[in-house]
Amino acid sequence: MNVSECEGCGAENELLVSSCVYCGNSLVDDKNIEKESDELEELVQQCSSWIGKYEGIVSNIGALNNAKQMDSVSATPMFGSLISKSFGSKAISYSEILRKVHHYLDILEIKSSNSSILREKVAQFKKRYERAQLKERETNKKKVRLIVGLVLAFVLLITFCLIMASLE
Numbered sequence: 085m086n087v088s089e090c091e092g093c094g095a096e097n098e099l100l101v102s103s104c105v106y107c108g109n110s111l112v113d114d115k116n117i118e119k120e121s122d123e124l125e126e127l128v129q130q131c132s133s134w135i136g137k138y139e140g141i142v143s144n145i146g147a148l149n150n151a152k153q154m155d156s157v158s159a160t161p162m163f164g165s166l167i168s169k170s171f172g173s174k175a176i177s178y179s180e181i182l183r184k185v186h187h188y189l190d191i192l193e194i195k196s197s198n199s200s201i202l203r204e205k206v207a208q209f210k211k212r213y214e215r216a217q218l219k220e221r222e223t224n225k226k227k228v229r230l231i232v233g234l235v236l237a238f239v240l241l242i243t244f245c246l247i248m249a250s251l252e
C-alpha cells in the first residue's frame with residue numbers, strides 16, 4: 085500500500101506528500117522529527133567536545149607528547165591495556181582524538197546538506213579545527229627549538245670544559 089492515512093480527516097494521501105492534500109494536516113511524524121533533532125544536537129555537542137579536546141592539547145608541549153605517547157603505548161597490546169588502565173580515562177590518545185573529530189565532522193557535513201544553520205555550524209567547527217592544527221604546528225616547532233637549544237647548550241658546556249682542561 086503506497087498511501088498514508090491522514091490522522092486529521094482519514095483521507096488517503098500518497099506517501100511522498102508531507103501534508104494532507106485535503107485538510108492540510110501534517111503527515112510527518114512529529115516524534116521522528118524531534119528525535120532526529122535530538123540526535124543532531126548530540127552530534128554537534130560531541131563534535132564540539134572532541135575539537136575542544138584537540139584544542140586542549142595542541143598548545144602544550146607536554147600534553148601533546150602525552151597524547152602521542154598514548155598511541156605508541158596502546159599499540160603494544162598487553163602493555164597497552166595495562167597502562168591505559170592505570171592512566172585512566174584522563175589521557176586520550178592523539179589518533180583517537182583526531183579520528184573522533186573527523187568522524188563527527190563527516191557525519192555533520194553529510195547532514196548539513198539540507199540545513200543552512202548546520203552548514204554554518206560545520207564551517208565554524210572546521211575553522212576551529214584548522215586553527216588548532218596551526219597551533220599544533222607552532223608547538224611542534226617550539227619543541228624542536230627547545231631540543232636544539234638544549235643540544236647547543238650541552239655542546240657549549242663540553243667545549244667550555246675542554247678549554248678549561250687544556251688551560252691547566
Ligand SMILES: [Zn+2]
Pocket residue numbers: 090091092093094095104105106107108109
Ligand atoms: Zn487530511
